[in-house]
Amino acid sequence: MATIKDIAKQANVSTATVSRILNNDPTLSVADETRKKVLETVNKLNYKPLRKKNVKAKEKTKVRNIGLIFLNDESVDPYFQSIRVGVESSCHEYRLNIVLTMMVGKVDITSQDLSDLDGLIIIGDIDTEEIKELYYKTDHIVVVDYLPKDPTVDVVISDFEGATEQAVRYLMELGHREIAFIGGKGHVYGVVSGKAVEKVDVRRETFEHITKAEGILNPSLILEEDWGPKSGYELTSQLIESGQLPSAIFAASDPTALGVLRALQESGIQVPKDVSVLSFDDIEAAAYVNPRLTTVKVHGEEMGRTAVKLLYDRMMGRKLPMKVILPTELIVRDSTSQKQ
Numbered sequence: 001m002a003t004i005k006d007i008a009k010q011a012n013v014s015t016a017t018v019s020r021i022l023n024n025d026p027t028l029s030v031a032d033e034t035r036k037k038v039l040e041t042v043n044k045l046n047y048k049p050l051r052k053k054n055v056k057a058k059e060k061t062k063v064r065n066i067g068l069i070f071l072n073d074e075s076v077d078p079y080f081q082s083i084r085v086g087v088e089s090s091c092h093e094y095r096l097n098i099v100l101t102m103m104v105g106k107v108d109i110t111s112q113d114l115s116d117l118d119g120l121i122i123i124g125d126i127d128t129e130e131i132k133e134l135y136y137k138t139d140h141i142v143v144v145d146y147l148p149k150d151p152t153v154d155v156v157i158s159d160f161e162g163a164t165e166q167a168v169r170y171l172m173e174l175g176h177r178e179i180a181f182i183g184g185k186g187h188v189y190g191v192v193s194g195k196a197v198e199k200v201d202v203r204r205e206t207f208e209h210i211t212k213a214e215g216i217l218n219p220s221l222i223l224e225e226d227w228g229p230k231s232g233y234e235l236t237s238q239l240i241e242s243g244q245l246p247s248a249i250f251a252a253s254d255p256t257a258l259g260v261l262r263a264l265q266e267s268g269i270q271v272p273k274d275v276s277v278l279s280f281d282d283i284e285a286a287a288y289v290n291p292r293l294t295t296v297k298v299h300g301e302e303m304g305r306t307a308v309k310l311l312y313d314r315m316m317g318r319k320l321p322m323k324v325i326l327p328t329e330l331i332v333r334d335s336t337s338q339k340q
Contacts, residue, residue, distance in 0.1 A: 002045035011041045064118035064315060066091070067100035069109065069131070071124030071189060077227060077255050079281045079300050083123050083144055086304020094312040109134060109191045119311045122146075125199065128153050130192040139321075140314050142307045146188075147323070154310040155323040156303050163296045163328040164206040167250060167278055170330060175339035176248040176276060177216045181207045182235050182260060183252030184227030203252045203280065221246055232259025240267050247339050251279040254286045257293055261335075272337035282331055291334035298328050 004022075008015040013034060020028040021038050068087060070080060091098060100117065102109055104126055111134040114120065119140035122131065128150045132138045142154040171179055183204050187196040204222065211217040221244065225231040232251060239245050240263065251257035257279035264271055271277050271291055279286070282297035306324055 002047040004047075006045060007038065007041050007047060010045070011038045013038060063095045063097055065097050065099045065116065066119040066121065066311065067102070067114060067117045068098055069102050069104065069120060069122045069126065069191075071104045071126050077253060077281070078283045078285075079253070079298065080123060080145075082283075082300030083304040083307075086301035086306075087121055087123075087308055088304075089301070090305040090308040094308060096308065096312065104189050104191055111135070119315060121307050121311060125186060125188045127188050127190040127197075130190040133192050139319070140311065142311045142314075144303055144307045152321050154307075154314060154321055156306045156310065156326070157323070158298045158303065158326045158328055160202045160328075161206045163280070163298075163330070164203045164250075165210050166328075166330055167280075167296055168207060168210045170332075171248045171250065171276065171278060171336070172214065172216075174248075174276065174336060176246075178218065178221070178246035179211065179216065179248045179250055180218075180221040180223065180239060180246045181250050181252070182232055182256060183224045184231060184256065185224050201252065207250060218246075220244060227253060228255050229259035229262070232256035233263045234259070236260045236263035237267075240264075240269070245269070245275065248276040248278065248336070251277065254279045254281040254283045254293060254295055257295070257335075258285065258289060261289060261291075261293075271335050273340060276336040276339075278336050282329075286331075287333070294333045294336040295331055296328050297331050299326055302326060 004015050004018045008018045011018065017030060018038055021030065021035055068084065070084065088098065100113060114135040119137065120131065120135060121142050121144065122128065123144045125146045128141060128143060128148045131141065138152065142156065144156045147155055147157055168179065181204060183201055186199045186201045188199050189196050204224065208217060208222065223235040223238065225235055236259065249260055251260050257277055260277055261271060264275055269275055277293065279293050279295045280298065282295045286293040286295045303326060306326065310322060310324065
């Protein structure tokens with residue numbers, strides 16, 4: 001492959017002159033005959049400039065440092081751990097290096113913490129506008145498992161709305177008309193203000209919409225507290241004590257459903273003979289509890305991997321923000337059955 005040095009040798013000029021002619025340097029003073037001779041030699045040797053190609057190659061092989069900011073405690077809900085695992089498993093493919101991992105509420109996040117990062121992946125309900133007060137590369141932010149009002153950041157979410165509708169209609173097909181919803185209260189957290197602004201969970205919102213349209217909505221059967229087994233246990237116990245036990249319970253997360261199962265079993269209520277239980281996430285434990293949980297499978301690891309791809313694309317120059325909605329899957333196991 002011909003080089004600038006080869007061209008300079010045949011045209012009997014310096015390599016600097018060849019380079020300046022090829023780059024159309026306006027300050028170069030050279031005879032037209034010399035310029036013509038250099039360009040003829042370029043064509044003769046079939047010279048292909050490598051500069052742009054090399055720049056692009058360097059950009060692709062450059063190692064970039066990113067940060068991971070998350071909201072939820074993975075020990076309470078392994079779903080969030082699966083997202084992080086997806087992020088970590090994909091970073092090496094794109095030469096991304098996670099140098100900062102921070103959990104909101106555990107430590108204060110400052111602009112100095114974020115200043116040297118090439119990009120951010122945010123997992124959970126965190127106010128991106130407040131993140132932007134601390135981080136200047138505002139187009140290098142990907143949000144996972146939360147749809148912010150900010151239209152300028154990349155987003156990866158799962159189809160919770162479609163999944164909830166599918167789950168509710170599945171229970172209805174089994175003959176259930178009295179269906180309880182047990183979930184957790186949602187909040188969007190600000191890393192600067194420290195404020196938590198309440199938000200409506202899309203699963204609850206969709207549940208209410210579908211059951212109201214079908215004429216089976218019972219507001220007294222919609223219960224929310226904290227997320228996790230303890231809350232699932234306490235809210236189910238309340239249902240049992242109130243004498244309003246429905247024929248089916250839709251738990252908004254698998255950890256919540258574990259508490260639901262425990263409360264029902266302690267009261268001698270059989271699942272699914274007396275009450276069907278359906279939940280959300282498909283964490284590993286869902287397939288091993290007794291009875292095995294019917295649940296909506298959310299592809300947490302794929303959400304994490306997709307976030308990495310989006311962040312890399314942004315770093316490589318994509319300007320248009322993207323929202324990726326991943327599909328879910330209803331996994332039917334032993335905790336649901338036809339209404340007796």
